[in-house]
Amino acid sequence: KRGINIMVSSLPSLPPVATADPSACILDAFRIAIAKRLSDALSPLTLEQAYSGVDYGKKGVDFTVALPRFRLPGKPDELAGKVLADFQPDDFVASITHDKAFLHFQLNTANLIREVLNQVHTLTYDSPTGKASYGTNESGKGKKLVIEYSSPNIAKSFHVGHLRSTIIGAFLDNLYKACGWEVVSLNYLGDWGTQFGMIATGFEKYGSQEELKKDAIKHLYDVYVKVSQDAEADPDVKIEAAKWFKRMEDGDETALSTWRFWRELSVNRYIDEYSRLNVSFDVYTGESEVGKEWQDKALKRLEEMGLISDANGAKLVDLEKWKLGKAVLRKADGTSIYLTRDIGGAIERWEKYKFDKMIYVVASQQDLHLSQFFKMLKLMDFSWADRLEHVNYGMVLGMSTRKGTAVFLDQIIREASSVMHDQMRKNEEKYNAVEDPETVSREVGITGIKIQDMAAKRINNYTFNWDRMLSFEGDTGPYLQYAHVRLTSMERKNPHLFPLPPPSQIDTSSLAASSHARDIAILLGSYPDVVKVALKTHEPSGVVTFAFRLAHAISSAWETLVVKGEADDDKARARLWLYLCARDVLGAAMRLLSIRPLERM
Numbered sequence: 183k184r185g186i187n188i189m190v191s192s193l194p195s196l197p198p199v200a201t202a203d204p205s206a207c208i209l210d211a212f213r214i215a216i217a218k219r220l221s222d223a224l225s226p227l228t229l230e231q232a233y234s235g236v237d238y239g240k241k242g243v244d245f246t247v248a249l250p251r252f253r254l255p256g257k258p259d260e261l262a263g264k265v266l267a268d269f270q271p272d273d274f275v276a277s278i279t280h281d282k283a284f285l286h287f288q289l290n291t292a293n294l295i296r297e298v299l300n301q302v303h304t305l306t307y308d309s310p311t312g313k314a315s316y317g318t319n320e321s322g323k324g325k326k327l328v329i330e331y332s333s334p335n336i337a338k339s340f341h342v343g344h345l346r347s348t349i350i351g352a353f354l355d356n357l358y359k360a361c362g363w364e365v366v367s368l369n370y371l372g373d374w375g376t377q378f379g380m381i382a383t384g385f386e387k388y389g390s391q392e393e394l395k396k397d398a399i400k401h402l403y404d405v406y407v408k409v410s411q412d413a414e415a416d417p418d419v420k421i422e423a424a425k426w427f428k429r430m431e432d433g434d435e436t437a438l439s440t441w442r443f444w445r446e447l448s449v450n451r452y453i454d455e456y457s458r459l460n461v462s463f464d465v466y467t468g469e470s471e472v473g474k475e476w477q478d479k480a481l482k483r484l485e486e487m488g489l490i491s492d493a494n495g496a497k498l499v500d501l502e503k504w505k506l507g508k509a510v511l512r513k514a515d516g517t518s519i520y521l522t523r524d525i526g527g528a529i530e531r532w533e534k535y536k537f538d539k540m541i542y543v544v545a546s547q548q549d550l551h552l553s554q555f556f557k558m559l560k561l562m563d564f565s566w567a568d569r570l571e572h573v574n575y576g577m578v579l580g581m582s583t584r585k586g587t588a589v590f591l592d593q594i595i596r597e598a599s600s601v602m603h604d605q606m607r608k609n610e611e612k613y614n615a616v617e618d619p620e621t622v623s624r625e626v627g628i629t630g631i632k633i634q635d636m637a638a639k640r641i642n643n644y645t646f647n648w649d650r651m652l653s654f655e656g657d658t659g660p661y662l663q664y665a666h667v668r669l670t671s672m673e674r675k676n677p678h679l680f681p682l683p684p685p686s687q688i689d690t691s692s693l694a695a696s697s698h699a700r701d702i703a704i705l706l707g708s709y710p711d712v713v714k715v716a717l718k719t720h721e722p723s724g725v726v727t728f729a730f731r732l733a734h735a736i737s738s739a740w741e742t743l744v745v746k747g748e749a750d751d752d753k754a755r756a757r758l759w760l761y762l763c764a765r766d767v768l769g770a771a772m773r774l775l776s777i778r779p780l781e782r783m
């Protein structure tokens with residue numbers, strides 16, 4: 183445990199609490215101070231117990247304690263009386279109010295502001311790790327996460343379900359890293375199955391090497407659509423396709439080399455498109471890479487356990503006992519299927535990575551599928567089976583572009599850019615001042631999509647709405663980018679105040695009189711907690727909400743906490759510093775959400 187006398191703080195020293203780390207979250211110090219008052223007054227309450235009862239307050243209250251939760255003898259009034267007896271304000275607590283079963287604590291404003299800004303600044307620019315680390319923690323140190331997300335199917339459409347997996351997965355990837363985990367990200371492509379037999383069958387008739395090189399994802403999809411139409415009229419097409427896929431499964435080199443070529447071209451294109459979304463994967467794997475060995479072994483083990491029955495040559499697993507239905511594990515022609523590949527794949531990943539946790543970010547439509555294969559792994563007694571976790575999410579309704587339904591990722595990205603571009607052009611004056619409208623509109627458009635996607639609980643369905651997400655008003659992506667740009671521009675607009683002196687030489691006392699400065703400071707101070715909560719819930723929405731609360735607090739401060747018109751340079755510097763710290767934390771929250779914060783727009 184790191185010492186409590188942290189170098190950044192000029193506050194009096196406090197006793198340590200196991201779950202607190204003031205060197206990463208200065209509000210922990212204030213919470214310890216509150217807990218100490220409680221445990222001193224309310225024996226036998228320990229410091230640790232008291233600490234766990236200190237919650238954020240509602241509306242204008244910094245921290246609140248619900249006395250009954252400590253289960254101490256005596257009525258709340260008596261307990262409150264003991265805490266309040268001979269109350270003296272100190273460096274941490276300015277006042278306490280008693281309201282029924284609650285005690286409300288207000289922090290010492292001057293110290294709160296100074297200490298929060300100090301910590302944000304230090305951990306952003308002088309972090310011991312050398313990287314900006316404000317908001318991060320080391321709870322996952324030494325642990326390894328494998329996370330699978332996006333996982334589109336080659337030659338089929340990239341639908342919004344895949345987009346959600348990509349967005350939520352990228353967030354979780356960043357989040358676990360921010361909490362000290364080693365993270366291996368996988369993109370598990372749907373790169374195996376009869377659809378490749380279909381394409382091979384159709385390629386002679388509809389394929390073009392030239393089109394393939396131009397845009398493999400689109401061309402393979404087009405071929406697949408055409409040959410599927412043929413198949414409806416002519417059953418032989420499907421038989422041909424199945425034969426071709428069987429050759430692939432049997433390791434026929436000519437069949438495989440064609441397939442490999444298609445796959446590679448598609449992956450290269452995906453790498454490009456993901457990078458536009460600010461997403462990258464450590465490993466592109468796929469259903470094709472799952473070996474036969476474990477799929478066979480799994481089937482055998484489940485057979486020995488009496489869970490397999492035969493249905494016209496196909497193998498069926500019966501999970502009715504666990505209310506998970508029946509599922510096919512192997513087709514009559516011996517070829518593998520999605521479910522079996524997931525079982526084999528999980529075992530191989532375990533052997534390769536020995537993870538502490540493995541997350542699958544997959545739509546809730548596949549809840550049953552994931553429960554089934556998680557269950558089978560448990561039945562097979564793998565000690566690590568309970569390390570698997572399914573992070574699911576609801577559906578997106580009505581994702582279409584002006585040209586119709588989007589089937590490719592690059593259509594979605596292009597539509598977001600162009601809708602945003604049109605939006606920006608509506609304000610001609612502003613538009614003409616933008617240096618690189620192409621990039622800006624793309625980034626802001628993508629931000630709009632991401633924010634809309636992460637604004638509510640994952641499990642909720644939502645309706646895709648270009649107008650709403652691309653507006654500069656309301657809680658939208660563009661609004662957040664705008665808030666960040668405006669904060670960034672302060673540096674440019676106030677050259678006479680630059681460079682700012684080191685924190686120890688900035689006098690922040692003038693900020694204490696401003697409730698706006700106080701609101702901003704406490705929000706900034708809460709950011710490390712926002713990150714911790716997100717790790718527990720796997721919900722990006724808490725981070726989105728935080729970003730908007732911060733952006734709103736900043737925009738309410740603009741008019742009273744002016745920098746440019748302030749004649750007193752010391753005051754102006756303190757304010758500027760507050761805004762720059764706000765920019766850094768807003769930027770950190772946006773990056774956590776996989777958004778690239780813009781500097782100009």
Ligand code: ARG
Pocket residue numbers: 330333334335370371372524542544
């Ligand atoms: N490719 C699949 C689909 O598009 C998603 C894969 C999810 N991951 C998994 N391990 N099953 O439906």
